[in-house]
Amino acid sequence: MLEFNNSKTNCTGCAACASVCPKGCIEMLRDGEGFLYPAITQDGCIACGRCEKVCPMVHGAEAPGQDHQAFAALTRDTDVWRRSASGGAFTEICRAWEEGDTLIVGAAWEEDAFSVHHVCVHGTGAMAPLCRSKYVASDMDDVMRTMKSHLGDGGRVVFCGTPCQVAGVRGYMGRDYDNLLLVDLVCHGVGSPLVFGQCMEETGKYFGRRVVGYDFRVKRRVYETLYLSRLTFDDGTCKYVTRDPYTQLFLAQHCLRPSCGKACKFRRAERQGDITIADFKGLTDVFPRLKGTKRNYSTVVLNTPKGRALHGPLSRSMHLLPCSVEDVVRFNPLFARQTWFSEKRDAFFADFAQAPAKTIAAWTTPCTEYADTLTHRVFGRLPVVLRRILLGCLGQ
Numbered sequence: 001m002l003e004f005n006n007s008k009t010n011c012t013g014c015a016a017c018a019s020v021c022p023k024g025c026i027e028m029l030r031d032g033e034g035f036l037y038p039a040i041t042q043d044g045c046i047a048c049g050r051c052e053k054v055c056p057m058v059h060g061a062e063a064p065g066q067d068h069q070a071f072a073a074l075t076r077d078t079d080v081w082r083r084s085a086s087g088g089a090f091t092e093i094c095r096a097w098e099e100g101d102t103l104i105v106g107a108a109w110e111e112d113a114f115s116v117h118h119v120c121v122h123g124t125g126a127m128a129p130l131c132r133s134k135y136v137a138s139d140m141d142d143v144m145r146t147m148k149s150h151l152g153d154g155g156r157v158v159f160c161g162t163p164c165q166v167a168g169v170r171g172y173m174g175r176d177y178d179n180l181l182l183v184d185l186v187c188h189g190v191g192s193p194l195v196f197g198q199c200m201e202e203t204g205k206y207f208g209r210r211v212v213g214y215d216f217r218v219k220r221r222v223y224e225t226l227y228l229s230r231l232t233f234d235d236g237t238c239k240y241v242t243r244d245p246y247t248q249l250f251l252a253q254h255c256l257r258p259s260c261g262k263a264c265k266f267r268r269a270e271r272q273g274d275i276t277i278a279d280f281k282g283l284t285d286v287f288p289r290l291k292g293t294k295r296n297y298s299t300v301v302l303n304t305p306k307g308r309a310l311h312g313p314l315s316r317s318m319h320l321l322p323c324s325v326e327d328v329v330r331f332n333p334l335f336a337r338q339t340w341f342s343e344k345r346d347a348f349f350a351d352f353a354q355a356p357a358k359t360i361a362a363w364t365t366p367c368t369e370y371a372d373t374l375t376h377r378v379f380g381r382l383p384v385v386l387r388r389i390l391l392g393c394l395g396q
């Protein structure tokens with residue numbers, strides 16, 4: 001780690017320090033838990049202090065997004081909805097921002113299928129791999145430099161990531177760019193890539209085949225199964241599972257980065273992003289008329305004048321239902337504040353360091369395979385009006 005920030009709970013791994021170093025002295029290295037931290041690995045430091053200057057955890061994360069306009073949002077494009085975690089807000093925001101050669105920067109699976117990296121693609125036509133949440137810590141690689149160079153050439157850029165990554169980008173850029181749009185997420189925290197890889201190995205053993213691909217939150221007939229994941233095996237077959245070991249550890253917060261606990265400075269209403277996106281929780285409580293809908297919605301909160309300027313194009317590509325920020329916070333408190341932390345996180349990683357496979361077996365239950373029941377199949381095909389009537393009769 002670096003002298004000015006040598007506590008793991010205080011480093012988010014945003015890589016702003018490594019990106020800004022003019023001498024290329026800083027490398028992001030994985031620790032025993034699988035998370036990336038900066039370290040000076042090359043000679044030549046000229047003590048310019050730029051690495052410290054850009055670090056959002058040292059200088060406090062100034063957050064410009066304070067004037068909120070909130071919506072439940074659903075894309076009008078069914079293909080986009082299908083390949084998105086919630087209502088397709090991210091894709092529609094990128095489409096609304098796109099003008100000329102636009103760089104889109106977001107998280108994608110690496111070819112090994114088990115690590116996540118931020119990548120830059122040119123134009124919304126190439127953005128499919130960036131869609132859908134990957135609940136594993138993403139490696140920022142060299143995207144900040146690529147973004148700055150594109151901005152300097154006058155091109156447009158949209159960046160989407162966790163609020164701490166957005167804070168890192170802000171620190172690195174050093175000023176606001178009219179041609180840069182920043183989108184942050186309501187954030188549960190990011191999980192260890194090492195634990196994820198081990199879970200995939202154990203899951204493969206359980207099914208007697210090697211797992212070669214994994215997708216979080218794929219959509220089947222009924223959207224209520226929010227955490228349905230798809231496993232792809234080396235023989236080309238797929239299985240859908242509801243609670244695989246990694247999902248259990250992630251949701252219980254046992255495998256999160258140390259900075260995702262009490263030290264996180266970014267779960268607050270002053271947002272890092274020009275726009276914040278999230279799941280829309282409590283949808284039918286806030287909008288009872290949506291009872292029975294087959295689609296899940298995103299939360300979209302426009303936080304800055306730049307974000308609000310996209311309201312026009314977004315209202316053409318999405319169903320935008322205005323709501324209050326209080327409604328968002330009521331059902332999704334992480335938008336505005338810390339909630340709870342796993343007290344067992346350190347105990348989990350202590351066990352994991354000793355015996356990874358045994359620890360996964362001891363701390364989780366085996367996968368639950370998902371199969372559409374006959375009721376689901378029939379219910380999923382009913383028109384919304386009928387679903388609503390049936391749900392009403394069932395008192396739901």
Ligand SMILES: Cc1cc2nc3c(=O)[nH]c(=O)nc-3n(C[C@H](O)[C@H](O)[C@H](O)COP(=O)(O)OP(=O)(O)OC[C@H]3O[C@@H](n4cnc5c(N)ncnc54)[C@H](O)[C@@H]3O)c2cc1C
Binds near residue numbers: 105136160278299
């Ligand atoms: C680690 C993580 C934790 C989250 N926690 C919550 C939560 O607690 N509550 C909540 O309401 N919503 C949470 N979200 C947001 C939610 O999962 C959806 O991303 C959101 O609803 C937007 O979905 P969408 O349909 O608009 O877009 P999608 O197309 O699903 O958008 C995906 C976008 O998320 C970004 N992304 C995906 N994986 C990562 C990653 N590992 N690191 C950084 N960025 C990534 C991509 O860059 C992409 O731009 C979380 C997302 C992530 C990645």
Ligand code: SF4
Binds near residue numbers: 040
């Ligand atoms: S002080 Fe300057 S040269 Fe030294 S590591 Fe930091 S950014 Fe690089």
Ligand code: SF4
Binds near residue numbers: 054058168
């Ligand atoms: S800039 Fe980011 S990666 Fe570097 S020390 Fe600060 S928080 Fe850690």
Ligand code: SF4
Binds near residue numbers: 257264
């Ligand atoms: S919980 Fe906080 S520190 Fe962790 S990824 Fe999210 S914003 Fe970053």
